[in-house]
Amino acid sequence: MTTIKDVAKLAEVSVATVSRVLNKNGYVHSETEKRVAYAIKQLNYKPNDVARSLFKGRSKMIALLVPDIMNPFFPELARAVEDMTKQHNFTFVLCNTDDDIDKEMAYLDALKQKSVDGIIIVSSTISADNISGMGTPIVALDRILSSSLSSVTVNNYVGAKEAVQHLKAIGCKRIAHISGPENVSNAKQRLKGYLEEVQDEEWFLPSYIEQGEYHFEDAKEATKKLLTTHRDIDGLFVANDLMGVGALKAAESLGIKVPEELSIIAFDGISLGETTSPALTTMAQPIYQAGAKAAEIIIEQIENQHSFVTNEEFSVKLVERQSTKFGRSSL
């Protein structure tokens, strides 16, 4: 491995001078600089990041912790964070936590020991205590962890209301909800939005709500149960797209036609929703923008050494595909 010493020797200067040209700071004669640059090229020298990190206490790394890398929502989000971090010359590290507090803490520890500069985290189990005194900038993404932490989210409550309003608008008379995990802030907000829209309807029953994890299979089972007990449901708002395709499958297996007999709308706007038949109507989040924004915030905090709490909330947008159909009121 070639080190700064080798370069110094070849260029016949001290290591300090090499370091100066490497970091473009301090004075160095243009002649000397040329010699050093030449030596660097000659030896194909690359500075050792580890040594640099040790001295600086910083590593030029940013990590993203996500609960489930197999849910396509998170790769899309990760993609955005990756692009933005790379653009600012940070190395991007993606960590999968299974929404398991132990894994999360293990990662947080490991990352701290590696002098990671900033952490973006999607979590529902971490509390403010867990991260106080980390000494590393942290921003919450997709889910709110604590009011003392910067966050980037979408307006889940309003989006959920709009989803239900859409179902009403196309003529649905009995609207049910497959909700997400109760400990996840965005699932709670989506449920709240749903409730706000339906709780005063005379047809509403608490059993119109079926809960599941943010997984395909879970949603399939939940939907089957729901549709079996309530054959009169003609509209379904599902907490996210991954569950939405599960709901689609469940309806199919029960011989219920979507959208003719049942309209389904979900939430997220991931591309998975475009691959199904019928394609899934959804409240689309600006996923890429959200990820990019989180990255921007963390980079800002890192580079300016501050920690103002910023809370960014994007809004979601109805994307009509084939799983909802206008004119149902004529049934």
Added chain:
Amino acid sequence: MTTIKDVAKLAEVSVATVSRVLNKNGYVHSETEKRVAYAIKQLNYKPNDVARSLFKGRSKMIALLVPDIMNPFFPELARAVEDMTKQHNFTFVLCNTDDDIDKEMAYLDALKQKSVDGIIIVSSTISADNISGMGTPIVALDRILSSSLSSVTVNNYVGAKEAVQHLKAIGCKRIAHISGPENVSNAKQRLKGYLEEVQDEEWFLPSYIEQGEYHFEDAKEATKKLLTTHRDIDGLFVANDLMGVGALKAAESLGIKVPEELSIIAFDGISLGETTSPALTTMAQPIYQAGAKAAEIIIEQIENQHSFVTNEEFSVKLVERQSTKFGRSSL
């Protein structure tokens, strides 16, 4: 930040002794050990990995480079690598390359500068020259890069043949192929397997092969083109599942019923194929096993400092779902 010195001071020993109990090597009196352990707990001390890495020249990190994190195949693969590396106390780093040689080289450089211990790479652009003299163990996964490199793959050729044989067995008379990128080794093998099965059939035409990237949209377009020019095709072998769902969508948009009028079989066995209607028949790879095996190999190479070339090839298995249907011969 609390360092080894703080612990030494509190325990009233030298830093060497603290280091000894930390690494459980060398002799240390059990009394002293207790004092040190107590001090460590007291201060909640965690050794600084950066300093450790600098000294050792190793970082306890393993990286996986994948071409497209948005293709669900890779998160599944990543999941396996992650589990296995974590199990051996390595930190796992996932990098997205877009199959772009510049990004790949940039990552390889960055990872080397961070003293990453081993790299698992899924690539079709990297050549042996690019990685010779990296000094870091590398293993190729999913795609073969060079005969001098350890690799973990599946038997694409045989799998492809079996896929076509399945279509024949259920009575397909005109079997076409949507192939993957021509520079990707597994796509080439799958194409070869297809050709081997069909080239001597009297109905075979070169235009029964349509090529595309490993993407949903690409496959959709390719399939539309294929099915529009050849209305007599009744069997379709698609290079991977992501493209397979694209093909499904294309057939739907042309009003061609799957599997009644057209049987479709793809390759990979990712869970995406279970979410569509009809669900996708596929040649399933042991994705998790392959990822885990690649991780095992790299860990072996790291821990035993050797670099025997190992080539592991798994076989694939037919998973019949709804996009292929028996009894087509009676048409």
Added chain:
DNA sequence: ATGAAAGCGCTAACAG
């Protein structure tokens, strides 16, 4: 404009 030297936190001889 340049070099010498201290030190980031840790480990591994070496000496006792």
Added chain:
DNA sequence: CTGTTAGCGCTTTCAT
């Protein structure tokens, strides 16, 4: 069994 010390490769005062 324990402490002293020399680095790992780099950056940054502090001299000159």
